[in-house]
Amino acid sequence: MVKIVQVVFLSVWAVGSVWAQIVPGSEGVEKEVLDSLFVEEVENSRTPDKVLHAEPLYIDLIRDLGARKGEREWNVGMGLTDNQQFDRYEALIEYEWAPANRLGLEVELPFTFYSTRYGDTNTQAPASKLDGIKTAIQWSFFVSEKWKTSLAVGYINELTLPVFKQYGEGTFFSGNVYNPFFVAAKRWGNRFHTLVYAGPHYRHQFKERTVHTEWQINTNFHYMVPGTRNFIGIEFNKELEHHNFDMVMRPQMRVGISENLLIGIVTGIPLNRQNHRLSTFLRLIYEPREHK
Structure with a gap:
């Protein structure tokens, strides 16, 4: 309960910060000008073309759509999921960069830790582990400033690892996840953004020699605050497996702390609460200055 209260407090503070910038006042015309200038700075200050998009915070992309050579980004993420009998903590560190125009690369290390509820001696929580080693590539093959579309x-390739206590027992890698994907994003005017991210997940278990397939279809809607990179929105993460369907709604916001440091705050609300309940996720985003 204390954890949930802390998350709610942080979310309310962030909502207040963003809302204060959204509510129109007598300076409405000035905000319109700032909005246009900010889009102009992102899109037209350099070549090749690049469209400003609000991108999801939970299932994030591999660098920006239409990335320009030299862009870089560090991400640190932390999350908590209530699984009824135990809590699941997730953490990640990732590095993204663009070695060429419109080409993004990424390396990520995702961790998962589990703990039982205080005083619960009957539940056996899963073992903690480094989930795997993720590498990814993304190519923006269509970028149109005229149509505001990318x-x-x-x-994404993830070599999965066993739990920590099984290191040294058998092979180091327990399997591999193959994940090709497609992204389509469009900005409507200067403030409203939509994005679709979809693709199959093929989970290959080396020992069992099995391949498990599921589809992920993620749809996103965001509103970007005029003249800033701050936004509020929602991410719908949908999974299809045979005849089963599951979805988690993730209301979210991103707030700029400084010129090159942002924080993203995400709340997870599952459609099916049989296995888990509410979750929260925080993402720190640091964009180093580009080398001249």
Whole structure:
């Protein structure tokens, strides 16, 4: 309960910060000008073309759509999920960069830790582990400032690892996840953003020699605060497996702390609460200055 209260407090503070910038006042015309100038700075200050998009915070992309050579980004993420009998903590560190125009690469280390509820001696929580080693590539093959649209394809490869206590027992890698994906994003005017991210997940278990397939289809809607990179929105993470369907709604916001440091705050609300309940996720985003 204390954890949930802390998360709610942080979320309310962030909502207040963003809302204060959204509510129109006598300076409405000035905000319109700032909005246009900010879009102009992102899109037209350099070549090749790049469209400003609000991108999801939970299932994030591999660098920006239409990334320009030299762009870099560090991400640190922390999350908590209530699984009824135990709590699941997730953490990640990732580095993204663009070695060429419209090409993004990423390396990520995701961790998962579990703990039982205080005083619960009957529940056995899963073992903690480094989930795997993720590498990814994304190519923006269509970028149109005229249509305010970007299209991209990509591929994520994750070599999965066993739990910590099984290190040294058998092979180091327990399996592999193959994940090709497609992204389509469009900005409507200067403030409203939509994005679709979809693709199959093929989970290959080396020992069992099995391949498990599921589809992920993620849709996103965001409103970006005029003249800033701050936004509020929602991410719908949907999974399809055979005849089963599951979805988690993730209201979210991003707030700029400084010129190159942002924080993203995400709340997870599952459609099916049989296995888990509410969750929260925080993402720190640091964009180093580009080398001249």
